[in-house]
Amino acid sequence: MEVYAVVSDPQARRGVRRLVREIEDDVRRCVLVESAGAVAGTPDVVLTAGQPAAVMRALGSRHPAVAVVPGTATVSARVALRAGVRSVVSYSADADEMRIAVGVARAGGGYLSRELSARLRAESAAGASLGRRESETLALIAHGFTHAQAARRLGVSEATVNSYVNRIRAKLDAGNKADLTRHFLAGAGVLPA
Incomplete structure (x- = not known):
């Protein structure tokens, strides 16, 4: 390298x-x-x-x-x-x-x-908390899943995942997928089963 x-x-x-x-x-x-x-x-x-x-x-x-x-x-x-x-x-x-x-x-x-x-x-301990499905969505997005792939994994529509992502961005003040990934890593989250 x-x-x-x-x-x-x-x-x-x-x-x-x-x-x-x-x-x-x-x-x-x-x-x-x-x-x-x-x-x-x-x-x-x-x-x-x-x-x-x-x-x-x-x-x-x-x-x-x-x-x-x-x-x-x-x-x-x-x-x-x-x-x-x-x-x-x-x-x-x-x-x-x-x-x-x-x-x-x-x-x-x-x-x-x-x-x-x-x-x-x-x-950031005083920051907004995410709901269970929002946390699961954040984990999937942070691990590189597309919205469509996350929707299939969660058993919901892509529109629902889009809604989750919009709420997550608002709660975390995240502008893009890189910001979402950084928030996920900072929270030491894990990929849902």
């Missing part, structure tokens, strides 16, 4: 190097660069640390991206997720968690580290 790491801060660079070294068996080539413009070709994954939202948005729109943020930086995690970065981990992530985050981002999914997920969940 080829990885580009866009990191301008020297201290953040050391942290990203450590994380990449921990998963080096999976990484064929890692290139550390200071700007998004230096990312060449089509790397399998782009890691980013300490970059503004516009840079993360540009990277996330072109490549599977993983943002690395301080473990207490829920604001940075939220900015990264809103910018379209697929996975967000903290500098304290272990090798297993880093492998998961990179693998999920590379496969087109989203991952939020356990540490950041717990912090964001605690911050």
Whole structure:
């Protein structure tokens, strides 16, 4: 796997190097660069640390991206997720968690580290709660099911799933499927049987 790491801060660079070294068996080539413009070709994954939202948005729109943020930086995690970065981990992530985050981002999914997920969940504890069918629908959508597939799985019409999704978006203030997936991951939900 080829990885580009866009990191301008020297201290953040050391942290990203450590994380990449921990998963080096999976990484064929890692290139550390200071700007998004230096990312060449089509790397399998782009890691980013300490970059503004516009840079993360540009990277996330072109490549599977993983943002690395301080473990207490829920604001940075939220900015990264809103910018379209697929996975967000903290500098304290272990090798297993880093492998998961990179693998999920590379496969087109989203991952939020356990540490950041717990912090964001605690911050959002006052948020709106979902009904049982809304929760089931959210889980299916977050796992990549289309509305039609979710409807078949739930035994309801596609119009009903559309209605559930509209209510979920309103309750969670989510604009798209990526936002819904991030909410699902932050809630550490599971796929319904």
